[in-house]
Amino acid sequence: MSFEWPWQHSFPPFFTLQPNVDTRQKQLAAWCSLALTYCRHHKLYTLDVMEAQESPMFNNKKIERKLSMEAIQVVFEELRKKGNLEWLDKNKSRCLVMWRRPEEWGKLIYQWVSKNGMVNTVFTLYELSNGDDTEGEEFHGLEDWMLLRSLQALQAEGKAEIITMDDGKGVKFF
């Protein structure tokens, strides 16, 4: 399924940071949602800022417009404030994109676990993210760090417990 670009993506002013405060708010909201849907579609979990500048998301070659570095940083800051983005380094060159928040992932995983009656079973992390059983699930292929965070969120809710085993980590669902 090819990615569907929102109408703003072909609108040249979309790529200029608007000075009018109200307009800017709407613009940034559109950018945030575009960034998250794009990452979700392509299953991107980390972004390198330099690469992002050249990606078709921020750079629409058809209308010859692209977001300036300054504007990209503003968009990322917005995402961070909403909880969808986390910087991996102090220089703000790489970041984690959580187009789904850990809590949301946790919920999905738990739903699958309980749907299949696998409560009180122990899983390895690998089984959850790459096992044959989970194929077709949205969280299949989830990167380890994201998976861990989602399980931590479940743990905080009391619905799971993370166990450290010899060759890695595992989790038990309650």
Place this chain on the structure above:
Amino acid sequence: MDRFSWSNGLLEINETLVIQQRGVRLYDGDDKAKLDVGVALLSTHRLIWRDVKNHECCIAMPLSQIIFFEEQAAGIGKRSVAKIVIHLYPVPANKEPGPYQHSKYPYIKLSFKEHGQIEFYRRLTEEMTQKRWESTSLSQPIPTGTSPQVGRKTHAVGIIGIERKIEQKRKETDKNISEAFEDLSKLMVKAKEMVELSRSIANKIKDKQGDITEDETIRFKSYLLSMGIADPVTRETHGSGTHYHLQLAKQLGDMLQAPLEERGGMMALTEVYCLVNRARGMELLSPEDLVNACKMFESLKLPLRLRVFDSGVMVVQLQSHSEEEMIASALDNVSDKGSLTAEEFAKLLGLSVLLSKERLLLAEKMGHLCRDDSVEGLRFYPNLF
């Protein structure tokens, strides 16, 4: 060449050798002297020449004999050699015998076959400037010509003399200029006092507003304005102004109606300034006067207004001019064409680019338009966000 005397070539007690140069041939005027090539020695007191092959043959001439000297550049070709030409005073009566009894030339030449003329020339210049022979006399009496009686200052001959004249002239000019500007700086001091005085009076007026009559105040303010001093009283109490500005405002009100209507109800203040002054021909307005007059439009209930945009641009517009209408029509225009730059908009409306940009920016501020800033320039689109 008849100024030279035979010498033993030894330096005297107070005499110092400055420079010596081999390969020098002497010329009596333009003719080669009947001497061979030798060594030329320059001392603080004399010019000495010694034959290289025959050391016994040595002649000397006191430097005081020299009127002036100059370089003669070498010509083209291997044979041509650089020379120094030395012009001399007439033979003094008590000169010691030398190689020549008599010469028809008043000048000699030193020909530098082995080069070195530049340094020799430089040292000779130095010695001739310093004239060290005058301060330290030699043990042997040496005929010195007419030089010692004549004072240094009137020795205005030769290059040194010319240089001295130039220096003197420069000093005089300097003095004249500083004298002239002395008056100017005195004027500046007085002007400062004047400004202080007027400022203190203006403050006193402000304090004792009731004591002085309106008429006098206005007259005083007009004096201040005519002197070009900003009057704090007028600024604060902007209702009252000078009579001049009031009249001017009325005149502008009449004059600008037609042009404003032609231009869609708005004109930049600079355009007004040009129009008004061109129409007046004489008695031109200063920018301050124009601004002050325009500020009075509202209080005089004239149908014009002075308006200042965020960016600082000042315009005069008709009171009947409605900004909302303008913005609505701007939005229509932009939507029609999809997008517009300030220049395109200006062309469309017949406005100046400055004013059209102001209008677009205002529409953006109201949220009707959004901007697209790229390398192509600044474009405005209808705000679809």
